[in-house]
Amino acid sequence: MVVGDASLDIDTLVIGAGPGGYVAAIRAAQLGKSVLVVDKEYVGGVCLNVGCIPSKALISASHQYESVNHASAFGISASDVKVDWSKVQEFKNGIVKKLTGGVASLLKANKVQYFNGEVMFINENEARVFNDQEAPRYRFKNCIIATGSRPIELKAFPFSKRIVSSTGALSLPEIPKSLIVIGGGYIGIELGQMYSKFGTKVTVIEGGDTILPGFDKDMSSIVAKKLKGTNVDIVTGAMAQGAEQTDNDVTLTYKVGDKEEKVTADYLLVTVGRRPNTDGDLGLELANVKVSERGLVEVDGQCRTSNPNIFAIGDIIAGPALAHKAMYEGRVAAEAIAGLPSVIDYKCVPAVCFSDPECASVGYSEKEAKEKGHETQVGKFPFAINGRAMSLNANEGFVKIVADKNTGLVLGAQIIGTEASNMIAELGLAIEMGATLEDIALTIHAHPTLGEIVLDAAEVALGHPIHTVVK
Template sequence: MVVGEFTQDVDVVVIGAGPGGYVAAIRAAQLGKKVVVVEKDEVGGVCLNRGCIPSKALISAAHHYEIMTHASNIGIQAEGISIDYGKVQEWKESVVKKLTDGVSSLFKGNKVERVKGEAIFVNEKEIRVVSGYEGSRYRFNHCIIATGSRPIELKPFPYGGRIISSTEALSLKEIPKTMMVIGGGYIGIELGQTYAKLGTKVTVIEGLDSILPGFEAEMSRLVTRNLKKLGVEVYTNAMAKEAKQTDHDITVTFTTRNNEEKQITADYVLVTVGRRPNTDEIGLDAINMKMTDKGLIEIDHQCKTSVPNVYAIGDIVPGPALAHKASYEGKVAAETIAGHPSAIDYKAIPAVVFSDPEIASVGLNETEAKEQGLKVITGKFPYAANGRSLSMNAGDAGFVKLVANQETGLLLGGQVVGPEASNLIAEIGLAIEMGATLEDIALTIHAHPTLGEMVMEAAEGALGQAIHQINRQIK
């Protein structure tokens, strides 16, 4: 029984305090709205607490360990290197706490009220928030739904025991000796490769014909190469069938591309086959919300749903499940509510995988551009010809590639594979957003020696003006 229920009137209710919800709440408050954020778990959502941030902290730790264990390659002899995984986990949690405390401070500074509990729609103007035995109601003028997503659970592999999701994988008390990863998407590859660097024997099985679906083969091949260097076994066109657990390990039966049945025993099985939108427990039926057949909320160009005063953002709407996409949509929704002429435009939203090497893409790749009937010109520059890359001992890492309209030179997209790809992609995204051409990029002076020079060099190559590589014939 819920007791102590009262009703409060507010301008905007935001359901969910993840990277979409907290950004939307802060922006709406900055624009003069009285805002309440309802969050049942931690401020920062999955991203800050169980996703983006803790995973990158572990990736960073594994990267530092790998550098030290291979320091002899550049003449540095290091002995007695070991891992205190308990301290690694403590450090990871300290990073998470700094950021979540920061969000709480931003709420306070922007006069955003945070309410802990589960929100359920009563009608199109009111929600009920339940926390334990206490409850309250909020009447709102506008509502922004930002409830995020959760890992998809496979029926033959229910979470529990030695079958874990990314959440549990980020909080293991010790480094496992062996691990099987079901799903070769970005989460599976990031975590699988991280544990492989820490000494775990990792096996990855992916149902499609290559890992990292959605990225061009020339990009994923370099990640596959490094996985093999780490001793990671990768099975593509493979299908996991069943698992048998004991107190000490778990054995997975799966079929390979040749329909051959195999079994592998590991300490843990990490299932990373996608995420499911959290739209099933907030009472959307009560307001007749229009949904897709995948449980996503349909929105227009301003994040408005079929219910006029209700907006939706992030993983619960169509499009890639990216934290920065959610934050972007959160600002659009808040500004629209405040009467600003904001609208979503996805043409320059980057996608990044913090694998080794890192891969990043923004705009159209060459295949997508050609599928749209565009005549394109490309420029590609290798890390192997970049002075800064060689000085970082990363000369075999990858490339920067630009895709442009052949007739106008207008930049359509770019892809980067190699160290700092996640940072290099920002310049390319800005160029697309501003309508820059290959000539604009080529004429922009880049500092030397930097990795950023490769963007300029790729543009020069596309124009047939390459200096540090042989110019190809432009047809």
């Protein structure tokens, strides 16, 4: 590489190698562009390294441990079940290594250049990429910014040995005897419940009146009930005030109304949201890229910023901070650069929480559909009377389908129960394809499967269910 003032030419510069960035880079390369992707940390971004993937590995391990301990429900006796935390961490790290290595191989196979370092815009079509060894300057035709986000660090709770972010919570040196979680959103609930299954006493402090605020209350209430039965205390309407640390523990002070309370635990996990990585030395103002007061980049329907040659995707633009949303936007941006008419359409972005039981939703809730002016037709069917759910001893939850009463078009769906994260895909496709309740009801679902619950919910909405009685 050339170091100095001479600029190297590149068709597409991608800043960030997370889910959005690497997908954008590969798609741009597939469309004939010369591509350079730059990341200051690691291939795969937060999701693959310290987010989605490692957390799900630990969650799966906790499910296995719990399953063995409760095998008596199936007539199986298990005794002296132990957790080797170092082996659990090895399992997690092994998955991360395989996936990040796979992404690196995909970039190479698609002839995408990779640079481990940082980026600083010089002007509207040039940027310096640099690390400790080199600092080449690139002139780009187009750029895709995919710098992601980081956990919000509160002034009253600076991250330390005993006060950790979601990143720190994935690599604790031991399974804690006790854990406090500030924030009852999906990250706090997933990680808190994971540790509770390994035997940790968990206390969740949530400022709102319910956990999992992004999901329907009839879903979050089922998760809350399950949490309370597995060594988790949930305190809602609570505001964290401050914390005192020692070498061995941390004490949180919080208020519920006017009453002040304290709770002590081995660790305090702070999960109060994420902040977009648009600050620092990136130099967006030099590139004429407008950013809102919240630090979000303003984009149009193709993820194009105020600079028509620069695009932005993922956690740094409006909408939920979800890896699959970033991947989708990465494809759209790359295709827009190539001159294709691709545009973003968020009506089918699923939301999933890997709690126990799992929560998943897509499209409109019943309330949202009514607010949009639809007369609704709703079908709801429980896991409890599905044969496959019974055989899995996973009876909690339901499938709920929301449709337009006049047309039968599926508008949205909510699922809570085992494998909800996989089941939601069928309903997302139904919405995307403009399917009706009758289309779902006429689709033969294999028996015995959890997917049959979707069929049964559609039949309930249509008024002629086979496996339940309409009241």
